[in-house]
Amino acid sequence: xxxxxxxxxxxxxxxxxxxxxxxxxxxxxxxxxxxxxxxxxxxxxxxxxxxxxxxxxxxxxxxxxxxxxxxxxxxxxxxxxxxxxxxxxxxxxxxxxxxxxxxxxxxxxxxxxxxxxxxxxxxxxxxxxxxxxxxxxxxxxxxxxxxxxxxxxxxxxxxxxxxxxxxxxxxxxxxxxxxxxxxxxxxxxxxxxxxxxxxxxxxxxxxxxxxxxxxxxxxxxxxxxxxxxxxxxxxxxxxxxxxxxxxxxxxxxxxxxxxxxxxxxxxxxxxxxxxxxxxxxxxxxxxxxxxxxxxxxxxxxxxxxxxxxxxxxxxxxxxxxxxxxxxxxxxx
Amino acid sequence: xxxxxxxxxxxxxxxxxxxxxxxxxxxxxxxxxxxxxxxxxxxxxxxxxxxxxxxxxxxxxxxxxxxxxxxxxxxxxxxxxxxxxxxxxxxxxxxxxxxxxxxxxxxxxxxxxxxxxxxxxxxxxxxxxxxxxxxxxxxxxxxxxxxxxxxxxxxxxxxxxxxxxxxxxxxxxxxxxxxxxxxxxxxxxxxxxxxxxxxxxxxxxxxxxxxxxxxxxxxxxxxxxxxxxxxxxxxxxxxxxxxxxxxxxxxxxxxxxxxxxxxxxxxxxxxxxxxxxxxxxxxxxxxxxxxxxxxxxxxxxxxxxxxxxxxxxxxxxxxxxxxxxxxxxxxxxxxxxxxxxxxxxxxxxxxxxxxxxxxxxxxxxxxxxxxxxxxxxxxxxxxxxxxxxxxxxxxxxxxxxxxxxxxxxxxxxxxxxxxxxxxxxxxxxxxxxxxxxxxxxxxxxxxxxxxxxxxxxxxxxxxxxxxxxxxxxxxxxxxxxxxxxxxxxxxxxxxxxxxxxxxxxxxxxxxxxxxxxxxxxxxxxxxxxxxxxxxxxxxxxxxxxxxxxxxxxxxxxxxxxxxxxxxxxxxxxxxxxxxxxxxxxxxxxxxxxxxxxxxxxxxxxxxxxx
Numbered sequence: 001x002x003x004x005x006x007x008x009x010x011x012x013x014x015x016x017x018x019x020x021x022x023x024x025x026x027x028x029x030x031x032x033x034x035x036x037x038x039x040x041x042x043x044x045x046x047x048x049x050x051x052x053x054x055x056x057x058x059x060x061x062x063x064x065x066x067x068x069x070x071x072x073x074x075x076x077x078x079x080x081x082x083x084x085x086x087x088x089x090x091x092x093x094x095x096x097x098x099x100x101x102x103x104x105x106x107x108x109x110x111x112x113x114x115x116x117x118x119x120x121x122x123x124x125x126x127x128x129x130x131x132x133x134x135x136x137x138x139x140x141x142x143x144x145x146x147x148x149x150x151x152x153x154x155x156x157x158x159x160x161x162x163x164x165x166x167x168x169x170x171x172x173x174x175x176x177x178x179x180x181x182x183x184x185x186x187x188x189x190x191x192x193x194x195x196x197x198x199x200x201x202x203x204x205x206x207x208x209x210x211x212x213x214x215x216x217x218x219x220x221x222x223x224x225x226x227x228x229x230x231x232x233x234x235x236x237x238x239x240x241x242x243x244x245x246x247x248x249x250x251x252x253x254x255x256x257x258x259x260x261x262x263x264x265x266x267x268x269x270x271x272x273x274x275x276x277x278x279x280x281x282x283x284x285x286x287x288x289x290x291x292x293x294x295x296x297x298x299x300x301x302x303x304x305x306x307x308x309x310x311x312x313x314x315x316x317x318x319x320x321x322x323x324x325x326x327x328x329x330x331x332x
Numbered sequence: 333x334x335x336x337x338x339x340x341x342x343x344x345x346x347x348x349x350x351x352x353x354x355x356x357x358x359x360x361x362x363x364x365x366x367x368x369x370x371x372x373x374x375x376x377x378x379x380x381x382x383x384x385x386x387x388x389x390x391x392x393x394x395x396x397x398x399x400x401x402x403x404x405x406x407x408x409x410x411x412x413x414x415x416x417x418x419x420x421x422x423x424x425x426x427x428x429x430x431x432x433x434x435x436x437x438x439x440x441x442x443x444x445x446x447x448x449x450x451x452x453x454x455x456x457x458x459x460x461x462x463x464x465x466x467x468x469x470x471x472x473x474x475x476x477x478x479x480x481x482x483x484x485x486x487x488x489x490x491x492x493x494x495x496x497x498x499x500x501x502x503x504x505x506x507x508x509x510x511x512x513x514x515x516x517x518x519x520x521x522x523x524x525x526x527x528x529x530x531x532x533x534x535x536x537x538x539x540x541x542x543x544x545x546x547x548x549x550x551x552x553x554x555x556x557x558x559x560x561x562x563x564x565x566x567x568x569x570x571x572x573x574x575x576x577x578x579x580x581x582x583x584x585x586x587x588x589x590x591x592x593x594x595x596x597x598x599x600x601x602x603x604x605x606x607x608x609x610x611x612x613x614x615x616x617x618x619x620x621x622x623x624x625x626x627x628x629x630x631x632x633x634x635x636x637x638x639x640x641x642x643x644x645x646x647x648x649x650x651x652x653x654x655x656x657x658x659x660x661x662x663x664x665x666x667x668x669x670x671x672x673x674x675x676x677x678x679x680x681x682x683x684x685x686x687x688x689x690x691x692x693x694x695x696x697x698x699x700x701x702x703x704x705x706x707x708x709x710x711x712x713x714x715x716x717x718x719x720x721x722x723x724x725x726x727x728x729x730x731x732x733x734x735x736x737x738x739x740x741x742x743x744x745x746x747x748x749x750x751x752x753x754x755x756x757x758x759x760x761x762x763x764x765x766x767x768x769x770x771x772x773x774x775x776x777x778x779x780x781x782x783x784x785x786x787x788x789x790x791x792x793x794x795x796x797x798x799x800x801x802x803x804x805x806x807x808x809x810x811x812x813x814x815x816x817x818x819x820x821x822x823x824x825x826x827x828x829x830x831x832x833x834x835x836x837x838x839x840x841x842x843x844x845x846x847x848x849x850x851x852x853x854x855x856x857x858x859x860x861x862x863x864x865x866x867x868x869x870x871x872x873x874x875x876x877x878x879x880x881x882x883x884x885x886x887x888x889x890x891x892x893x894x895x896x897x898x899x900x901x902x903x904x905x906x907x908x909x910x911x912x913x914x915x916x917x918x919x920x921x922x923x924x925x926x927x928x929x930x931x932x933x934x935x936x937x938x939x940x941x942x
Contacts (some may be wrong), residue, residue, distance in 0.1 A: 131366035139366075225367040254366065262360045267368040274368040275360065279377030289370050 049318045053149060054156045056321060056331045058217060060120055060243055085113040121216030122154040123242065124163030124174065125208065126190070127249075129199040130268045131225045135251025135313055142313040143221045143249050144190045149317050150219055151186045153331070155179055160214065161186060166204035167196020176214070198269040201226035205233040209240050221247040223254075224297060225269070231300055238304060245307035245330055248297055252314050255290060257283060333410050334914060340407035346400040354393050355384045395932040399925050406921035411914030418458040418910070419514040421504045421539065422447040422481065425522030425546070426466040426488065427495040428821075428885060429893040432523065434549035434632040440490055443521035443546045448485050450519055452478045457913040459514060461507050465522065466491030467822055469500035471507065492822025492860035494889060495522070497529040497897070501537065508539040508907075515910035516540065523547045524897035527889075531901065540907040543899040550894030551580040553604060553629045554636035557886055560616065560623060560643050570643050572623045574612040578604035579892050580631070587628040588612070592620040602627075616643065622864065622882075636891040640864060640882040642817040648672045649811045652700070654681045655692035655707075660789050664803035671807055685832055688810045693787060701831035703780040703810035708751060708787040716759075716772070716783055720752040725765040734762040736773055736782065736805050740798045751785045759783065778829060778851055780810050815867055815879040819859055825881070827854040833869035833876045840865060841883075859883045 089098060089109035099112040124147045132140040151161045155177060162176045174189045201222065218237050224230045224246075237244045259278040266273055276282065294310050301308035307330055311320060325331045335341070365371070424447055430440040451460045454477065461474040462481045473484030501518075508516035516539035523546050557575035578584045583605050590598040590612075597614060604610045616623060626638035649671045653661050658675045665673040674686065678693075683700035690705040695713035704715075711718040727745040730737050742763050752768040759774025759781065772783040793799050812828045819825055827836060833850035840846065841863025848854045850869050859865075860883075867879040885891075 134364070134366045223366060225369065251366070257365075259363065264360045264362045265368050265371050266362060266364045268364050268366055270368075272368050274371045276371065276374065276376040282374060282377045285374055286370060289374070293370065 049321075050152075052318070053153050053321060056153055057157045058120065058122065058150075058154060058159065059329050059332050060217060083112065083114060086110045087113060120154075121160040121162060121176065121214040122150065123208075123213065123216055123218035124151055124161065124190075125205070125218055125220045125222075126163065126165045126193065127167065127199055127201070127222030128165040128171070128193050129167035129196045129225075131199060131223055132249070133195050134268055135253055137251070137313045139223055139249045139251050139313055140195065142311070143247075144193075145317060146247065146249075146311070146320065147219065147221055148187055148190055149321065151177075151190075152180075152183055153321075155183050155186065160216070162213065163219075164204075164208055165190075165193035166199075166201075166208070168198050168200050168203075169196070170204045170207040171196070173208075199223075199226040200228050201230045201233040202228040202236070205236045209236055213240060213242075215241045216243070218242045218244045219247055220244060221249060223249050227270075230297075234300070234304060234306060238306070243307075244301075244304075245309065246297065246301050248294065248308065248310040250290075250294075250310065250312060252312055255287070255312060257286060259283065334413055336409035336411060336914065336916070338408055340409070341404055343404035343407055344401065346404065347397055350393070350396050350400060354390065355386070391935060392932060395928055395935070399928045399932070402921045402925045402928070406918040406925065409916055409918050410921075411916045414457060414913040414915055415455065416910040417511075417514040417913040418454055419461070419508065419511040419516045419539075420450060420454055420458065421461045421463065421507050421516065421518045422450060423463045423465050423469075423500050423504050423518060423520045423522070424488065425495050425520070425526065426464045426491040427523075427526050428490055428492065428635060428890060429494075429523055429525035429633065430546070431490050431635060432547055432549065432552070432633040432893045434547045434551070434893075439523050439547040440488070443544075444485050444488055446544060446546070447519070447521055448482065451481045451485075454478045455913075457915075459511060461504075462488075463500055463503055463507070464488065464491070465495040465497065465500035465520075465526075467493040467496055469496055469503045471503065474507070492885075493820065495526040497522075497526055498533050501529050501531075501534045501541075501902075505534060505537040505539070508537065512538060512908050513911045514908075516907045517542070519544060520902060521546055522897070523893065524895035524899070525893050526896070528897040528901060537904065537906055538908060540905045541902055543897070543902045545895060545899060547632075547893075548895055549632050550892070552631045552633045552636070552891055552893050553578045553580065553584050553586050553627060554633070554891035555625055555627060555639045555886065556609065556636070556888055556891055558623070558625055558639040558641045558884065560641055563615070568618055570616045570620065572614045572616050572625075572641070574614065574625050574639075575609055576602060576604055576612070576627060577609040577888065577891060578606060579894060580606055582606050584629070584631075588625070589628075590614050590623065590625045592616050593622055594624075622880075633891070633893050635862065636885055638862075639884045639886055640818075641884075642864075642880050642882055644817050647814060649688065649807060650674060650686045651807060652676055652681075652684065652686040652689040653692075654678055654689060654694055654696070656694070657789070658692070660794050661690060661692065661803070664794075664800045665807070667800065668804055668807055687812055687831070688807055699779065701779075702812075704782075705806060705810065706781065706783045708784060711751075715776070715781065716756060717754040718751045719754045722750040722752050722765070722767045724748055725750050725767055725770075727763050727770050728766050729764045731762040734773060735809050736771070736802065737762055738801075738805050740802045740805065742770075742793075742798065745793055746791060747786045748790055749786060753783070753785060782806060782810065815881050817880070818882045818884055820887070821862055821883050821885045822860055825856040825859060827856055827867060829853055830869035830877055833871050835870050837868045837870060838865060839868070 086099065086102065087110065089111055093111050097111045099110050102110045126143050126147050128140055132143060154161045158179055160176045160178050162174050164173045165171045171193060174186065177186055199222070220234065220237065234244055234246060262277050264273060264275050298308045298310070307328055309324060309328060321331060424443050426440065430438065430443065432439050435442045447462065454460055456477045459476050460480045462472045462484045463469055464472050472488065473481050504518045508518065518537065518539045518541045520541065520543045554577055555574060556577040558572065560570045560572045563569040563571050572590065574590065576586065583603055585601050585603040588600055588602050589596060597617065602610050602612070620643050622640060622642055624638065624640045629637055647670060651665060651671055651673045653665065653673050654676045655661060656678060662673060662675065665671055681696055683696065683698055685702065686700060687702050688705065689700045689702060690707065692707040693710060695706055695709045695715060706715060709716060709718065725747050727742045727747065730742045747765060747770065750765055750768060750770060753772065756772070758776045759772040761769035761771065762773045763769070763771040768785065770785050774781060788794050788799065812830065815825065815827060829852050830836065830850045836848040836850040836854055838846045838856060840858065841861050846858055862883050862885055865881050865883065868875050869877045
């Protein structure tokens with residue numbers, strides 16, 4: 001039940017709620033640099049979802065971040081209370097770690113190995129270009145809500161959350177945050193991120209990686225409609241030994257365009273024009289091309305051992321987290 | 333239904349155009365997409381979809397079609413044909429005889445009633461005009477609808493004199509000519525007591541003319557003449573002559589009363605034969621100023637039952653003669669009656685209130701208030717500029733139409749020395765020599781000025797009979813006109829400016845006073861009321877002069893109330909057929925268009941707002 005007291009979670013809850021409520025329509029193309037519209041904070045419907053979110057945690061495939069101990073299992077062994085394995089004693093091992101109970105039962109020297117528990121750094125990389133500010137529901141709004149949900153999930157697990165918004169360049173970074181108390185700060189960052197013009201994904205990721213970010217999980221949330229090579233951008237993140245999850249955001253109007261007749265299509269980022277007659281066949285060819293493109297992205301991610309999520313903006317966050325992300329083993 | 337502008341129906345072409353806009357799909361809709369990359373090089377459909385579609389049931393389409401259709405029809409100005417448009421021209425006699433009461437309450441009231449009734453039979457599209465047939469016929473009112481003349485009928489008043497039938501018909505004819513698309517009907521409401529029209533002067537009248545006789549009685553006994561004459565052999569006694577007429581078919585005995593300054597001087601009964609008259613001569617007491625007579629009759633017309641006359645008094649005209657050698661001019665002025673010449677030496681002259689001042693070889697620095705005669709004015713005077721002197725010239729032309737030259741022929745008159753004047757714009761020449769004008773006549777600053785460019789004493793003109801005649805003309809023309817002692821009702825009286833007076837007060841018989849500026853001539857036309865008028869010229873609180881006159885309605889014509897006009901002479905049918913009146917309905921259509929547009933706007937606004 002929603003309580004009347006004001007908690008740091010309320011804005012987050014409101015933002016998460018906006019996924020279930022009707023998104024406010026943004027008419028026209030916003031000016032470059034304008035602050036995006038924040039989701040309405042009127043509804044408290046997603047209280048249940050937030051509670052479920054708090055029970056989830058991100059799954060990693062092996063990259064362990066340095067730093068403070070966290071909530072994730074580590075491949076490293078370290079002094080802790082969590083039993084991991086036994087191994088025969090070899091000269092040079094620490095005597096203190098010999099399991100004397102096993103020696104009594106098995107008459108041999110065995111070392112008791114314990115598992116290290118460490119936190120991970122979650123990188124939220126949100127595309128805020130003009131092409132993202134399109135569609136109904138708005139792709140950028142959807143991306144912000146998704147990033148906010150992932151960030152909150154991570155903060156609640158005491159994982160470090162960092163990241164940046166980008167378009168033609170990388171905008172101000174989100175400093176590494178930790179703990180639920182920092183949720184407001186994260187939301188404010190996402191709310192206040194400016195809307196850029198064209199997307200230069202490779203350039204933006206190169207700028208992000210230039211400062212040797214902590215290794216961790218990078219959620220690259222974008223429509224991948226970039227002026228340069230998005231694949232190089234992903235590879236740049238991988239070179240930083242990050243686990244990359246490509247979240248491909250598409251509006252339903254992109255997947256199934258409702259165009260008919262003679263149209264003059266204007267690229268919202270570049271202004272390029274395409275004149276054509278759109279009929280049933282053209283629509284089918286477009287949808288096939290879009291499907292092939294998504295498959296191409298998926299194949300690349302598979303080859304590069306990246307996670308890939310292709311999301312329609314009409315999807316509910318609850319559906320994404322509890323179904324799609326679980327199936328793709330992004331969360332558990 | 334008739335269309336006045338059928339070509340405007342061409343605007344109905346807007347209807348299929350509107351439908352076409354709904355049927356055709358728009359070309360090349362511009363759409364913003366996040367990226368055209370996936371659309372590039374995508375083969376277009378040869379036929380994306382049909383360029384047209386069936387018009388969907390759309391309330392806006394229906395509303396727009398209705399608006400366009402109604403607007404096109406309104407532009408065509410449809411009209412519902414009505415009756416033939418009528419133009420009723422009522423010519424209503426306002427002559428004094430219309431005050432006769434042989435029909436109740438009077439001929440004029442009956443005529444007004446009939447005229448009002450005729451006007452009320454008109455429809456709203458018909459036109460009506462009311463012409464008052466008085467001494468000077470005029471249009472009192474004109475307009476559309478049955479009530480257009482009501483206000484004019486309410487205000488109509490009898491005129492002071494007999495009607496001018498010819499001018500009234502001419503005016504009605506002109507009014508009819510302005511509405512040749514109507515059926516014109518001229519209705520003359522008159523007793524026919526005025527002289528009939530000169531139909532040759534009226535010409536063709538584009539109207540049906542009817543004549544409605546109002547009253548027919550001739551029963552009237554009247555005073556038709558009243559005048560006073562000096563008694564033979566006496567300078568201060570007068571005799572009054574009275575003429576009484578009987579226009580009835582029977583002899584009439586009427587009581588008669590004559591008063592001198594209010595005192596009864598004669599009373600008795602006189603029998604006047606049918607269609608005859610009776611004359612009475614009465615000796616007036618010495619010093620009588622006003623004589624009044626009246627008869628007591630039982631006839632149908634009373635305004636002519638009484639009359640007044642003022643006994644004339646001689647009034648001298650004061651003439652200043654300013655000359656060093658005045659003998660010649662004195663001889664010419666002396667025989668003139670009522671002229672008093674005041675001889676003044678130029679060196680002793682001071683301006684005074686003389687009616688006429690004659691300056692011989694001299695011009696004062698300040699002219700007097702009255703009229704002026706300048707004889708041979710010396711060079712350097714302020715009135716006329718003398719530029720040269722001509723010797724041995726003769727008058728070659730004289731303006732015989734000028735009152736100064738009445739019975740005076742100066743052609744060939746030799747002038748040994750003539751002053752040549754520079755041209756002036758306030759005077760005109762009445763006698764010219766071969767080189768320059770000899771006599772100028774004009775008005776300057778409200779003053780009548782006559783200039784002689786030569787001294788008659790240097791010519792043989794004084795020895796000719798034309799000289800004293802010219803002097804008489806001069807004094808008569810320049811002396812202020814005396815107001816006549818009696819005038820006919822309705823006539824215009826010219827009152828000359830009074831020197832030295834600022835205001836001219838005319839007191840009417842009913843006690844009211846009209847005020848005029850005395851510095852200029854006054855045309856007094858408010859003589860419709862019978863009786864005694866007093867004209868006083870004042871300067872501030874000081875009365876400078878006072879005159880009197882009476883207004884009578886005397887005369888055979890004025891008192892004859894019997895019909896004299898033959899109606900058959902006037903009645904004719906010459907009106908154009910007229911066209912059908914059209915009741916235009918476009919204002920209703922325009923109102924419907926506005927209502928539809930408002931409804932469409934409200935519908936569209938609510939739909940887009942929702």
